Amino acid sequence: MTSASLAEDHHVRRDPLALASRMDAIQPFQVMEIARRAAELEAAGSRVVHLEIGQPDFGAPQPVLDAAFAALGRDPMGYSAALGKPALRKAIAHFYRERHGCEVGADRILITAGASGALVLAMGTLVEAGDEVLMPDPCYPCNRHFVRMFGGEVRSVPVGDAQRYQLTADDVARHWTRRTRGVLLATPANPTGTTIPVGELRRIIAAVRERGGWCLVDEIYGGLVYDGPPTTALSLADDILVVNSFSKYFGMTGWRLGWLVAPASLVQAIERLAQNAFICVSVPAQHAALAAFQPETLAIYESRRRELQRRRDYLVPALRELGFRVPLVPEGSFYIYAGCEALSPNSEHLAWSLLQKAGVAVTPGCDFGAHEAARHVRFAYTRSLEDLEEGVERIRRYLGA
Amino acid sequence: MTSASLAEDHHVRRDPLALASRMDAIQPFQVMEIARRAAELEAAGSRVVHLEIGQPDFGAPQPVLDAAFAALGRDPMGYSAALGKPALRKAIAHFYRERHGCEVGADRILITAGASGALVLAMGTLVEAGDEVLMPDPCYPCNRHFVRMFGGEVRSVPVGDAQRYQLTADDVARHWTRRTRGVLLATPANPTGTTIPVGELRRIIAAVRERGGWCLVDEIYGGLVYDGPPTTALSLADDILVVNSFSKYFGMTGWRLGWLVAPASLVQAIERLAQNAFICVSVPAQHAALAAFQPETLAIYESRRRELQRRRDYLVPALRELGFRVPLVPEGSFYIYAGCEALSPNSEHLAWSLLQKAGVAVTPGCDFGAHEAARHVRFAYTRSLEDLEEGVERIRRYLGA
Numbered sequence: 016m017t018s019a020s021l022a023e024d025h026h027v028r029r030d031p032l033a034l035a036s037r038m039d040a041i042q043p044f045q046v047m048e049i050a051r052r053a054a055e056l057e058a059a060g061s062r063v064v065h066l067e068i069g070q071p072d073f074g075a076p077q078p079v080l081d082a083a084f085a086a087l088g089r090d091p092m093g094y095s096a097a098l099g100k101p102a103l104r105k106a107i108a109h110f111y112r113e114r115h116g117c118e119v120g121a122d123r124i125l126i127t128a129g130a131s132g133a134l135v136l137a138m139g140t141l142v143e144a145g146d147e148v149l150m151p152d153p154c155y156p157c158n159r160h161f162v163r164m165f166g167g168e169v170r171s172v173p174v175g176d177a178q179r180y181q182l183t184a185d186d187v188a189r190h191w192t193r194r195t196r197g198v199l200l201a202t203p204a205n206p207t208g209t210t211i212p213v214g215e216l217r218r219i220i221a222a223v224r225e226r227g228g229w230c231l232v233d234e235i236y237g238g239l240v241y242d243g244p245p246t247t248a249l250s251l252a253d254d255i256l257v258v259n260s261f262s263k264y265f266g267m268t269g270w271r272l273g274w275l276v277a278p279a280s281l282v283q284a285i286e287r288l289a290q291n292a293f294i295c296v297s298v299p300a301q302h303a304a305l306a307a308f309q310p311e312t313l314a315i316y317e318s319r320r321r322e323l324q325r326r327r328d329y330l331v332p333a334l335r336e337l338g339f340r341v342p343l344v345p346e347g348s349f350y351i352y353a354g355c356e357a358l359s360p361n362s363e364h365l366a367w368s369l370l371q372k373a374g375v376a377v378t379p380g381c382d383f384g385a386h387e388a389a390r391h392v393r394f395a396y397t398r399s400l401e402d403l404e405e406g407v408e409r410i411r412r413y414l415g416a
Numbered sequence: 417m418t419s420a421s422l423a424e425d426h427h428v429r430r431d432p433l434a435l436a437s438r439m440d441a442i443q444p445f446q447v448m449e450i451a452r453r454a455a456e457l458e459a460a461g462s463r464v465v466h467l468e469i470g471q472p473d474f475g476a477p478q479p480v481l482d483a484a485f486a487a488l489g490r491d492p493m494g495y496s497a498a499l500g501k502p503a504l505r506k507a508i509a510h511f512y513r514e515r516h517g518c519e520v521g522a523d524r525i526l527i528t529a530g531a532s533g534a535l536v537l538a539m540g541t542l543v544e545a546g547d548e549v550l551m552p553d554p555c556y557p558c559n560r561h562f563v564r565m566f567g568g569e570v571r572s573v574p575v576g577d578a579q580r581y582q583l584t585a586d587d588v589a590r591h592w593t594r595r596t597r598g599v600l601l602a603t604p605a606n607p608t609g610t611t612i613p614v615g616e617l618r619r620i621i622a623a624v625r626e627r628g629g630w631c632l633v634d635e636i637y638g639g640l641v642y643d644g645p646p647t648t649a650l651s652l653a654d655d656i657l658v659v660n661s662f663s664k665y666f667g668m669t670g671w672r673l674g675w676l677v678a679p680a681s682l683v684q685a686i687e688r689l690a691q692n693a694f695i696c697v698s699v700p701a702q703h704a705a706l707a708a709f710q711p712e713t714l715a716i717y718e719s720r721r722r723e724l725q726r727r728r729d730y731l732v733p734a735l736r737e738l739g740f741r742v743p744l745v746p747e748g749s750f751y752i753y754a755g756c757e758a759l760s761p762n763s764e765h766l767a768w769s770l771l772q773k774a775g776v777a778v779t780p781g782c783d784f785g786a787h788e789a790a791r792h793v794r795f796a797y798t799r800s801l802e803d804l805e806e807g808v809e810r811i812r813r814y815l816g817a
Contacts, residue, residue, distance in 0.1 A: 034541060035544045088481075131695055227430050227431075269494045269696065271697065271699075281433055284435050284439050291558040292562070294530060300698055
């Protein structure tokens with residue numbers, strides 16, 4: 016029987032559980048393997064210093080927990096509106112006004128299941144199969160997959176320290192093709208911690224606008240900047256999309272809560288997709304987050320930010336002294352993307368070696384892209400200064416051996 | 417300048433925020449408009465009886481709330497594993513063993529953000545652009561969109577009361593084409609409340625397997641059956657996908673928690689997609705849900721199930737007496753899909769009329785498909801018997817007028 020006649024017979028046999036082709040490009044993160052191995056070592060009684068994880072050691076502050084307690088005793092926790100509780104959307108609008116002097120209507124602020132949920136909704140609404148989206152390499156790895164999930168293609172633009180590991184308006188001009196539809200930026204960025212200077216960001220937005228495309232700016236580390244006041248791209252334009260999150264600055268990683276600011280013309284479409292794809296976002300988390308904007312909670316966040324700055328200011332020179340290349344002091348987030356070419360020809364090998372021989376977990380560059388990935392590792396300063404000091408001392412001994 | 421030369425110029429202008437074509441098919445639910453209008457009427461001082469909402473009036477039981485309280489005081493609520501807390505996965509495996517006598521390995525049970533999250537992951541992993549998926553019409557409307565989100569096409573099979581509003585193995589044989597890859601079923605179903613008899617379900621699974629396709633069975637109302645013991649398709653096969661949820665039987669709608677049971681060969685791929693698309697599921701909800709399987713909590717769920725049965729047993733004859741056509745007593749869920757052709761030529765018009773003139777909110781059939789949609793409305797018995805009686809009395813007066 017030929018395959019054609021099989022098809023005629025409507026009994027085509029192939030692997031019933033064959034994966035969709037989008038799955039080919041989605042690889043597991045190396046850091047997950049490293050974290051798994053670190054847990055094994057710890058279970059066997061070894062000490063591991065964790066410099067691999069993008070999760071601050073703080074957790075939600077007490078007023079946020081108190082708000083969750085109060086709500087659980089009061090609210091039946093039914094579905095919320097698909098775009099989130101109106102009070103939370105208003106609280107975020109107020110936050111933009113107070114912190115940034117920036118008017119963002121609550122009706123443009125959509126509550127999502129973390130920045131991840133925001134990116135699913137934004138890409139699901141905008142990306143047509145075959146569309147191309149520009150983003151820097153290195154970048155947060157999932158960003159590529161949100162585009163691929165919807166049949167889009169990623170055009171990764173290699174960026175190095177000469178351009179602060181960030182896209183420029185020149186890059187947009189150089190890499191834009193007739194299939195390009197948008198640009199995905201992050202400031203401060205993961206894994207490099209660098210920000211896009213306001214002037215350059217303005218030029219990028221103009222270059223994209225001129226080409227009839229959209230700009231999405233990931234500001235999930237926007238509250239964690241150390242060398243100047245926090246900024247938002249929403250001060251520059253209202254035809255862009257901005258993603259934010261309660262995970263990082265607000266210390267609510269596991270709660271899965273974030274938000275998307277969308278141009279007014281997109282809100283209804285995103286609402287339809289959100290209704291269908293998610294119904295709504297976890298309501299206990301929405302109640303808790305309302306307390307994040309109270310003055311006493313914001314004071315806690317500011318003291319945490321200063322603590323993170325102390326960690327950065329310790330770790331950057333310490334890594335340089337160990338022989339890592341850190342050409343720029345990262346202005347934000349809680350990451351340092353360190354060149355390790357003087358120490359090892361292969362960052363993945365170095366990361367495994369540091370774990371096995373020094374008990375220090377770091378993330379190899381390959382998790383963030385292809386461009387010079389083998390020459391970089393990412394350090395997260397999400398643990399205490401004491402942990403950082405111990406990690407540095409362990410690496411020093413390992414390198415001296 | 418021709419459009420070709422514009423393209424050459426790499427400055428193609430079109431609407432920068434044009435929606436992806438998948439958005440064309442995603443329409444808002446009518447019930448959202450009805451709920452919005454109902455809220456307006458209530459705000460203006462009118463009384464509305466809510467028979468439109470698929471959310472029980474119970475909320476999470478006290479032991480679940482207590483577990484959330486305890487966890488919030490103890491756990492920093494960091495990210496969990498992408499597939500969920502191991503303890504919760506094991507508790508669900510135990511539940512399958514105790515309730516259904518069915519061995520389902522915890523490693524095949526993946527925690528998701530409601531059944532919605534499970535469907536995003538399942539369709540994202542399996543559906544290739546152009547693939548066709550069979551499902552009944554009427555059905556839960558979002559099911560169509562999970563397929564379309566990933567470029568798949570929906571082949572809706574009209575089903576009526578003669579086949580209990582469910583797909584049959586004959587339907588699978590009749591509608592399968594060379595592009596068909598899978599079948600999406602629900603038992604009990606929304607909006608009809610009917611179940612698929614075990615023998616027919618076994619035949620469907622065999623028919624799909626024979627054609628090299630996959631079966632996904634939505635069992636989110638599986639705990640809510642009234643005329644016999646609960647069943648699960650996992651007793652019949654382990655090469656199928658089963659979706660379940662803490663929303664309905666477990667009373668945790670707004671928490672957004674569910675699970676997916678996948679064939680072992682798919683688990684790693686789904687984990688990769690889950691890591692990238694969601695990171696993890698809201699951790700406070702995962703902690704709380706651990707208490708759902710305690711004996712005292714299960715006793716609460718059983719008493720709620722009996723209460724829902726009392727409501728069904730009141731509402732079915734009451735609707736028949738009013739002139740609605742209810743040819744089958746629905747065995748499960750908390751819905752009645754009632755023919756209204758004797759009362760109105762257009763169910764959407766009837767739904768709006770009932771709201772405006774009788775103060776009763778119901779959902780028109782058009783929210784669930786096209787097949788005889790204008791001849792049906794859905795009643796949800798998610799409110800108290802007193803409310804149901806008041807709703808029936810209001811409809812009686814309206815029809816008598």
